[in-house]
Amino acid sequence: MHHNKGFGTRAIHAGQEPDPTTGAIMTPVYQTSTYVQESPGVIKDDYDYARSANPTRKALEANLASLEGGRYGLCFGSGLAALAACIHLLQSGDHVILCDDVYGGTYRSFDKVFKQFGITYDRVDMTDLNALEAAFTAKTRMVWLETPTNPLLKIIDIRAVASLAKSKGAIVAVDNTFASPALQNPLSFGADIVLHSCTKYIGGHSDVIGGALIVNDDGIAQRLKFTQNAVGAIMAPWDSFLLLRSTKTLHVRVQRHCENAARIADYLAAQPQVAAVIYPGREDHPHHAVAKKQMHGGYGGMITATLKGGLPAARTFLERVKLFSLAESLGGVESLIEHPAIMTHASIDKHLREAIGIGDGLVRFSVGIEDVEDLIEDIAEALAAI
Numbered sequence: 001m002h003h004n005k006g007f008g009t010r011a012i013h014a015g016q017e018p019d020p021t022t023g024a025i026m027t028p029v030y031q032t033s034t035y036v037q038e039s040p041g042v043i044k045d046d047y048d049y050a051r052s053a054n055p056t057r058k059a060l061e062a063n064l065a066s067l068e069g070g071r072y073g074l075c076f077g078s079g080l081a082a083l084a085a086c087i088h089l090l091q092s093g094d095h096v097i098l099c100d101d102v103y104g105g106t107y108r109s110f111d112k113v114f115k116q117f118g119i120t121y122d123r124v125d126m127t128d129l130n131a132l133e134a135a136f137t138a139k140t141r142m143v144w145l146e147t148p149t150n151p152l153l154k155i156i157d158i159r160a161v162a163s164l165a166k167s168k169g170a171i172v173a174v175d176n177t178f179a180s181p182a183l184q185n186p187l188s189f190g191a192d193i194v195l196h197s198c199t200k201y202i203g204g205h206s207d208v209i210g211g212a213l214i215v216n217d218d219g220i221a222q223r224l225k226f227t228q229n230a231v232g233a234i235m236a237p238w239d240s241f242l243l244l245r246s247t248k249t250l251h252v253r254v255q256r257h258c259e260n261a262a263r264i265a266d267y268l269a270a271q272p273q274v275a276a277v278i279y280p281g282r283e284d285h286p287h288h289a290v291a292k293k294q295m296h297g298g299y300g301g302m303i304t305a306t307l308k309g310g311l312p313a314a315r316t317f318l319e320r321v322k323l324f325s326l327a328e329s330l331g332g333v334e335s336l337i338e339h340p341a342i343m344t345h346a347s348i349d350k351h352l353r354e355a356i357g358i359g360d361g362l363v364r365f366s367v368g369i370e371d372v373e374d375l376i377e378d379i380a381e382a383l384a385a386i
Contacts, residue, residue, distance in 0.1 A: 003066060007182060008251040015062025016244070027059040029241045052229045056237040060244050061212070064202070067181035067247065068194050070214035072221035074228050075240060079177065079197030080105050081233035082211030086142075086173055086193055088227045089220070092118035095139040099126045099156060100356050101149035103175065104347040126156045127287060129164060136168050146175040147184075148291075151304050151340045151364045152357055153278045155287035158294055162190030171220070177201070178302055180331075182254040183295045187216055193224075200331030201301075204246045204253050208239050253333065253369055258298025260375065261367040265303050267376050273313065273383045275361065278304040302330060303365040311360035313386045314339055318363065320382035323375055330366035335375055338364050
């Protein structure tokens with residue numbers, strides 16, 4: 001339904017029909033654990049038990065699938081639960097290639113949880129295709145990447161990575177959390193699986209934890225669906241309902257996030273206290289051309305900046321901002337700011353963090369949708385304190 005319509009139209013209508021009983025325009029919260037059967041084993045639309053299927057969750061799954069241009073959507077209790085379902089596609093002895101700059105929780109899952117089951121991994125800078133090619137072994141079954149990456153905002157060429165991985169027989173999974181479906185659709189560039197932490201831009205209001213996978217391939221979809229049900233880390237009906245509210249405004253929110261971030265990135269770059277600014281929308285970003293090719297409608301709400309003066313400068317700055325709240329997470333309507341080395345990426349060993357450039361002067365901005373002049377004034381006052 002609506003697959004040929006524009007993104008904003010699909011955001012509001014895909015997967016959602018008025019309730020057949022009452023005509024309620026919003027999908028009800030089906031707060032039930034089971035469904036009555038007419039006769040043993042005679043069930044309606046695969047509704048036998050609510051872990052396996054729930055109408056509220058199903059509406060969200062269809063909505064997100066449409067937004068990513070995919071055929072199947074699956075929702076989980078968190079982004080990491082969705083990641084775990086993907087890793088369950090693998091077996092002992094399999095090898096995974098991760099991008100070197102990757103969300104700390106993703107790294108922790110591979111390094112601390114699944115390594116003990118004999119699933120090995122290597123981290124590689126995927127902006128270097130030769131390095132990526134060299135990382136493949138006979139056992140490589142999956143390539144896992146983010147773009148833009150977290151927190152260094154590297155841009156990885158999805159199409160190039162996917163075609164290389166395909167030639168080696170590996171599944172390609174793209175964590176599309178930072179871009180959101182509004183700006184980038186990895187399935188259209190050859191990815192097999194798209195992951196979202198729905199907690200971020202899809203949720204957009206800092207009030208839900210959730211994860212989603214979107215796929216096109218029937219076989220992969222069936223295996224993931226089996227795992228979703230068998231392992232059981234599903235999204236609750238209420239959270240599904242809240243996210244259905246959120247996707248309806250995704251396109252307008254993301255547009256404002258992008259406009260604000262572009263202005264703030266340019267402002268930061270002109271300040272004497274700032275050593276470097278990383279924003280994919282700026283011409284000085286080393287992978288700007290790739291971003292321009294695979295992102296549409298903007299370059300996201302995330303900015304990373306390095307302050308001169310290292311940790312003392314960063315600490316002073318982070319203590320002084322008022323509108324930017326010092327907190328983990330991102331993608332909410334309110335602006336957030338954080339220190340990756342101490343906060344979100346602390347689960348990555350210090351020498352690994354520093355090797356890829358996550359230094360003590362690095363701060364990460366999640367630019368919200370407030371009035372941009374107020375945000376710039378807030379930054380200016382905090383910079384002045386350094």
